[in-house]
Amino acid sequence: MKPKIEDVAKHAGVSPTTVSRVLNNRGYISEKTRKKVQESMEHLNYFPNEVARSLFIKKTHLIGLIFPTTNNPFYGQLIFHLENTCASLGYKVLLCNSQNREDKETNYVKMLQRNQVDGIIAGAHNRGIEEYDIPKLPVVGIDRYLSSTIPVVSSDNYNGGQQATQLLLDKGCKHIFHINGPDFLETPANLRRRAYEDVMRSNHLNPITYEFPYRATAEAVQEIILRLFNENPQVDGIFASDDLIASKVIREAKKRKINIPADLKIVGYDGTETTRLLLPELSTVEQPIKEIAEKAVEILIQQIDGPHDDIQLETILPVKLIDSETT
Amino acid sequence: MKPKIEDVAKHAGVSPTTVSRVLNNRGYISEKTRKKVQESMEHLNYFPNEVARSLFIKKTHLIGLIFPTTNNPFYGQLIFHLENTCASLGYKVLLCNSQNREDKETNYVKMLQRNQVDGIIAGAHNRGIEEYDIPKLPVVGIDRYLSSTIPVVSSDNYNGGQQATQLLLDKGCKHIFHINGPDFLETPANLRRRAYEDVMRSNHLNPITYEFPYRATAEAVQEIILRLFNENPQVDGIFASDDLIASKVIREAKKRKINIPADLKIVGYDGTETTRLLLPELSTVEQPIKEIAEKAVEILIQQIDGPHDDIQLETILPVKLIDSETT
Incomplete structure (x- = not known):
């Protein structure tokens, strides 16, 4: 069992409320008590429960990524940059490989909603159906038109x-x-x-x-x-x-x-x-690819942070011709 | 805002307790009420909060994957199979690209603990330090010795x-x-x-x-x-x-x-x-690669499901020589 706030309190010889105050930096706590509690947390390898916190603040900082498969040079590189950009902004990613299968895609969308993701970035098959048209859930498509109201980022x-x-x-x-x-x-x-x-x-x-x-x-x-x-x-x-x-x-x-x-x-x-x-x-x-990823995350977080009327519905980034040895 | 249990109750004209009973299949509920509640859930696009549930059952069904990068044919294929195997067993994956950087890896391990993952599968750089030696947290290494007590899966x-x-x-x-x-x-x-x-x-x-x-x-x-x-x-x-x-x-x-x-x-x-x-x-x-992924997930879940004394510490899978045109 993972250590709980009560275990920390017991180890430090204080009340759970005191531990909670230290964690949330709330109320008066003496330096000595703060140190004692922090030492106990370290000793017991206690980590504040981000899951509990996400329920309280009604934000999970989770973003769902739905793409056909990481086993493909394009998506592998794109997903690397998506995760990397999300991480740099304090977001975590739940990875979903839909393998271009509608049933998988539908199940993933539902799973992500049950897990209260703050948003979804998808580059999977578009069936022109309303699966992604989820009221209040920000979604961004990459190289896929998911619905008439969902922003899409692609290259030219x-x-x-x-x-x-x-x-x-x-x-x-x-x-x-x-x-x-x-x-x-x-x-x-x-x-x-x-x-x-x-x-x-x-x-x-x-x-x-x-x-x-x-x-x-x-x-x-x-x-x-x-x-x-x-x-x-x-x-x-x-x-x-x-x-x-x-x-x-x-x-x-x-x-x-x-x-x-x-x-x-x-x-x-x-x-x-x-x-x-x-x-x-x-x-x-x-x-x-990197710019596509960064732009998609930027537009998604713009939507997560508040309702915007000025979300750009279509973003098209420039490509580069490589004239190598087969031409 | 995502719809809450109270919104469903209001829409269906029942109490939140009744909605909760329908959700958890608990207590007596008439067929008519059950149908009404389910229709309201569908209408409002309500999804039972798996985050809240995970707090209650003390299990998140989340598995952290720490690998250098999906932007690599080997890891891209491996991560595809890891996620796929996890999904088939009801687990979700949090993806972490550590880019072989110790600071990133350390931060990811902490992040995964704050997010109460049930376990971690890692194939990132091993510094021989005790970062992965987390009491009560199941970990499996792929092609990496993470510590003397952490099982490792590799090919021969x-x-x-x-x-x-x-x-x-x-x-x-x-x-x-x-x-x-x-x-x-x-x-x-x-x-x-x-x-x-x-x-x-x-x-x-x-x-x-x-x-x-x-x-x-x-x-x-x-x-x-x-x-x-x-x-x-x-x-x-x-x-x-x-x-x-x-x-x-x-x-x-x-x-x-x-x-x-x-x-x-x-x-x-x-x-x-x-x-x-x-x-x-x-x-x-x-x-x-597929077999490595499946074995790693199997060993991880074996540990998650209960303390086992018979966890195999080293699993070595056979390789196949391909004699193509460069030899």
Whole structure:
């Protein structure tokens, strides 16, 4: 059993009220008594119960994070910065890996409410339903529209898509394809695809997107890549909607003895630290992950601290093109 | 403000005691009243306060996770499985990224105690001090000896080191070097180095380990790799203590136009899903990350559920050699 306030009182030879006064810095306490109580707390390894205190002040300083999985370079880096920013502001985080499963996500949202979190930051699947529309509970979405009233922070996906496509054009590609997930999800990431299509059309080229299904297995994504290569032997440029897909494209091209970048140029998306370390040759669009995390926490705490009419509903941060060795 | 039990009572036209009885399934309540209360809870979006309940039952179902950072393929995957396993058993996790900093780690341990966690799983830096030796608080270490009485779960680092070195020998390497962090840290991972040295000696070869400093910057690690190549032009085999280092070695070898695997063979360590995806050509030793997570949670909860004399102090899980394209 963890030591209680009564144990400290007994050890110090004072009343529980006195211990409570020392803890809360309330009422008159002699220096001698204060010292005695503090020594007893240390001796017994007593920690003031933040759980009890949170009930009293009606604030837990807990923030729930709902993301598909930390087992992914983008979310791993994002969650690191979210936790780090929260910690620096006195907030703790409850981590939830929803694995893109609706049932898990719903259960996590309920669990977080039962645990009285002060707010939620979510970057999980958006089903356009009202799960996150919780009266009085601040929520911020990252790269996901959770509802019409919930602020969302993302990087400039449209500009990123433009830059990636333009880079391939500038390097002389004539047959550029795009690979992406399904666009029925209302995510800002769809803008990467829209930008690709717009840039292609404005250059009088036909945009073709190879789409893999939602929650596709590794095999399903691989199949789409194979199909792209098989159906389009003329392909000389591929813009993949994330670096992991780009990595699979590189792999398949090597298997087919296609020369990169001479005969095929590839651009990915995300530019996480892990990808830059393991696959530095990949040209990609780097998202400002740390800044996204800091902005999301800032907007969430702004809401927690009081009702604001001036919450910015959409925050878009600039991306950076990395022209490496695959272009 | 979040709705309270009194708000539900008012809305349902019953007393708070009645609401409490419905919540706790206690005493006689008519079906009609129960339904009315439940409808009011739903209407007001009321959730029973798990914080208040945890005070009452003296159990928070909270587990603290202290690891260097989720922004790393190994820890990202490990933390995913830890959280997932905890969630399946009704536990929530408070995430702490200690960034290998003692001050952060110490503060997190205190924070977790103030928040009355039921236990802690830690894989952060071990300073051999008594920070984790908390009376009555269950703790489990992953790949870290936290104290003589705290159970530790790790993979078979010695066997992994043996297999990696033996693979290089079997493939004909004569000048095999090892790269690792400092061995003053009392981590089971030192056994990778010990195994390398033992296998080399038993083959009448001179083991040479290039060591980079604790918390080395990317530049410092890079410098060690450059030194290894510069001082040993005859090198034909390198066993790196993790895949990220192995990736840098590959990069440097390519820069020097050294042919892999013809002239230089490389083995890494960890074999995370992310590395296998981004760098599938790397031969490596795969750790059973999911099994490590599950075992750590199992041992922690065994301790939480009651004092046990039969807690296994050291659990060692088997590794798997992946002979890919760099060997």
